[in-house]
Amino acid sequence: MTKLKNDTLIRALLREPVPYTPTWLMRQAGRYLPEYNQTRARAGNFLALCKNPDLATEVTLQPLARYPLDAAIVFSDILTIPDAMGLGLYFAEGEGPKFERPLREEWAIRDLTAPDPADHLRYVLDTVSQARRALAGSVPLIGFSGSPFTLACYMIEGGGSSDFASVKKMLYQRPDLLHHILNVNASAVTAYLNAQIEAGAQVVMVFDTWGGMLSHAAFHEFSLAYTARIVAGLKREHDGVRVPTIVFTKGGGGWLEDIAAIGCDAVGLDWTIDIGAARARVGTRVALQGNLDPAILLSSPEAIQREAGAILASYGRGNGHVFNLGHGISQHTPPENVAALLETVRGASASYH
Amino acid sequence: MTKLKNDTLIRALLREPVPYTPTWLMRQAGRYLPEYNQTRARAGNFLALCKNPDLATEVTLQPLARYPLDAAIVFSDILTIPDAMGLGLYFAEGEGPKFERPLREEWAIRDLTAPDPADHLRYVLDTVSQARRALAGSVPLIGFSGSPFTLACYMIEGGGSSDFASVKKMLYQRPDLLHHILNVNASAVTAYLNAQIEAGAQVVMVFDTWGGMLSHAAFHEFSLAYTARIVAGLKREHDGVRVPTIVFTKGGGGWLEDIAAIGCDAVGLDWTIDIGAARARVGTRVALQGNLDPAILLSSPEAIQREAGAILASYGRGNGHVFNLGHGISQHTPPENVAALLETVRGASASYH
Numbered sequence: 162m163t164k165l166k167n168d169t170l171i172r173a174l175l176r177e178p179v180p181y182t183p184t185w186l187m188r189q190a191g192r193y194l195p196e197y198n199q200t201r202a203r204a205g206n207f208l209a210l211c212k213n214p215d216l217a218t219e220v221t222l223q224p225l226a227r228y229p230l231d232a233a234i235v236f237s238d239i240l241t242i243p244d245a246m247g248l249g250l251y252f253a254e255g256e257g258p259k260f261e262r263p264l265r266e267e268w269a270i271r272d273l274t275a276p277d278p279a280d281h282l283r284y285v286l287d288t289v290s291q292a293r294r295a296l297a298g299s300v301p302l303i304g305f306s307g308s309p310f311t312l313a314c315y316m317i318e319g320g321g322s323s324d325f326a327s328v329k330k331m332l333y334q335r336p337d338l339l340h341h342i343l344n345v346n347a348s349a350v351t352a353y354l355n356a357q358i359e360a361g362a363q364v365v366m367v368f369d370t371w372g373g374m375l376s377h378a379a380f381h382e383f384s385l386a387y388t389a390r391i392v393a394g395l396k397r398e399h400d401g402v403r404v405p406t407i408v409f410t411k412g413g414g415g416w417l418e419d420i421a422a423i424g425c426d427a428v429g430l431d432w433t434i435d436i437g438a439a440r441a442r443v444g445t446r447v448a449l450q451g452n453l454d455p456a457i458l459l460s461s462p463e464a465i466q467r468e469a470g471a472i473l474a475s476y477g478r479g480n481g482h483v484f485n486l487g488h489g490i491s492q493h494t495p496p497e498n499v500a501a502l503l504e505t506v507r508g509a510s511a512s513y514h
Numbered sequence: 515m516t517k518l519k520n521d522t523l524i525r526a527l528l529r530e531p532v533p534y535t536p537t538w539l540m541r542q543a544g545r546y547l548p549e550y551n552q553t554r555a556r557a558g559n560f561l562a563l564c565k566n567p568d569l570a571t572e573v574t575l576q577p578l579a580r581y582p583l584d585a586a587i588v589f590s591d592i593l594t595i596p597d598a599m600g601l602g603l604y605f606a607e608g609e610g611p612k613f614e615r616p617l618r619e620e621w622a623i624r625d626l627t628a629p630d631p632a633d634h635l636r637y638v639l640d641t642v643s644q645a646r647r648a649l650a651g652s653v654p655l656i657g658f659s660g661s662p663f664t665l666a667c668y669m670i671e672g673g674g675s676s677d678f679a680s681v682k683k684m685l686y687q688r689p690d691l692l693h694h695i696l697n698v699n700a701s702a703v704t705a706y707l708n709a710q711i712e713a714g715a716q717v718v719m720v721f722d723t724w725g726g727m728l729s730h731a732a733f734h735e736f737s738l739a740y741t742a743r744i745v746a747g748l749k750r751e752h753d754g755v756r757v758p759t760i761v762f763t764k765g766g767g768g769w770l771e772d773i774a775a776i777g778c779d780a781v782g783l784d785w786t787i788d789i790g791a792a793r794a795r796v797g798t799r800v801a802l803q804g805n806l807d808p809a810i811l812l813s814s815p816e817a818i819q820r821e822a823g824a825i826l827a828s829y830g831r832g833n834g835h836v837f838n839l840g841h842g843i844s845q846h847t848p849p850e851n852v853a854a855l856l857e858t859v860r861g862a863s864a865s866y867h
Contacts, residue, residue: 324809325809330812333809333812334813346861373786412765434730453680454676456678468729487729
């Protein structure tokens with residue numbers, strides 16, 4: 162494989178010196194880009210786009226043609242695994258993800274098995290390989306998955322929810338069943354991320370979107386323990402090159418030290434925590450990724466400059482910062498505001514390195 | 515006024531010794547109770563019920579007829595103030611609160627004035643007086659309001675939202691306008707809570723439901739600063755008796771020390787923080803109220819006993835704990851599970867006092 166021309170992301174994740182703070186944006190290939198919407202229309206819908214490696218590769222590269230980003234992230238969805246398990250992922254227009262066959266019965270839960278990524282998730286691995294080739298070493302490619310708990314939330318509830326009452330009911334009333342689901346999910350995510358690494362992903366990230374709605378004790382038992390098992394089971398090197406891992410728990414600011422202790426290289430932060438305070442808490446154990454409120458991208462270039470500058474200043478001098486949003490970019494973001502953000506970070510961050 | 519027969523809540527809020535941990539539940543008069551649904555049907559709808567002091571008093575007392583609760587909370591809504599400002603509060607069936615005339619234009623924002631509670635919020639004050647009389651000193655009556663920021667969220671957005679994008683856009687692009695709204699709201703809430711105290715509320719609570727979705731810096735500037743102004747402006751005594759204040763920021767676990775420093779007597783906690791860790795952080799500055807995940811009440815008496823016991827044990831021995839949920843009770847809660855919770859806390863907490 163070609164040597165990376167821009168390896169600032171990898172180096173920042175490993176807390177090595179970099180000339181500026183590398184930046185990528187969660188959901189950077191998405192609906193705020195007119196060219197994305199055109200490709201999606203050609204595919205028919207979001208899921209068809211995910212499952213078409215040619216078109217998924219195309220949209221993976223789109224934001225890099227526009228912006229000086231320091232990474233690409235494979236275009237996919239966090240819920241590919243339960244879909245491969247046979248739960249039937251679909252997206253109703255204007256709504257979030259849904260499953261045709263959510264886990265409602267004990268027999269269905271007991272029947273659950275981890276899918277072989279080479280079989281049912283082939284389309285993701287093909288996208289990873291194609292995107293890696295197309296990038297030609299310009300910037301690293303990030304692979305990802307939802308966390309075992311976040312997958313379980315959608316698998317049990319059958320879709321998004323404001324309180325995930327069914328999940329929590331199972332958690333407190335039948336913890337054995339939830340642990341069974343989480344066990345299967347953890348094996349599935351480990352195999353899936355390792356397959357992405359073998360297919361060409363140079364960084365992998367676990368998205369724990371819903372761990373933050375758990376109690377302190379439940380988060381540790383039902384979310385973090387399984388993410389830790391994944392991190393322990395990941396290939397840390399491929400072709401002789403380190404493959405850094407990022408763990409992001411939305412709403413996980415209270416458990417930062419615990420997340421930083423599971424062996425990942427970097428911890429993603431949402432925008433509710435001051436990144437300087439977070440850095441003081443984790444010390445030199447991990448790099449930190451974040452943490453601009455994506456809503457700031459809906460405002461003006463002046464506000465973006467001020468708020469991005471405040472994050473760089475709060476992190477301060479030294480290694481280990483990857484700039485990102487604290488959550489996925491909004492579909493209503495004016496593309497020129499993304500340009501303003503990236504210009505600001507690239508320019509203003511040099512003085513901290 | 516009659517002397518309180520059960521003043522455990524007041525004493526716990528003031529960190530004085532109590533024989534057991536007093537308990538009340540956010541939204542304890544609500545849809546999980548069949549008798550509540552009957553009264554609501556008689557009123558016509560939720561808002562009509564809020565605006566009818568006779569029926570609002572009736573539902574305020576309903577949970578006390580069933581359960582050994584240590585407080586009543588006046589039946590009302592957090593959005594009465596913007597309704598009194600003329601924004602036109604309504605509840606579409608199966609949806610959250612909405613405003614007919616949200617704040618969309620600068621002139622409307624500049625025109626905003628704090629309503630005189632004795633005039634446009636008379637119905638709430640009447641409910642407070644009637645409920646206080648009806649309680650006849652059995653337990654204290656809690657009055658409440660939404661926080662200035664939380665009110666502003668609904669006033670600007672016109673209803674609930676998953677990301678409150680309009681609010682945040684204003685926050686970053688026109689902070690002067692948002693500050694103007696928050697100034698008016700802070701004056702309005704202060705006058706409203708003081709009027710509730712004069713009408714008979716023996717404790718007051720500020721609900722900052724949405725402060726937790728702000729960045730660290732924005733929370734301090736746009737939410738906490740205004741809640742602090744309210745706390746500073748509240749009557750702390752009425753009829754020679756102390757009136758304790760509780761401040762609850764959902765998702766505010768990261769800012770606990772800062773919230774505890776604004777002069778309130780107690781801080782409400784959601785369920786994501788370990789209450790023992792929270793106690794270690796705030797020391798003896800404030801009492802703590804919380805923090806059972808309301809979803810636990812959907813499970814079984816055994817799980818409720820275990821989880822409530824864990825919270826009591828985590829807080830540990832000594833003064834300053836008020837047991838509550840970490841958010842409002844779910845409408846799907848089986849009423850017998852509430853009985854199991856209250857029995858557990860009353861029985862198990864004595865050994866910590």
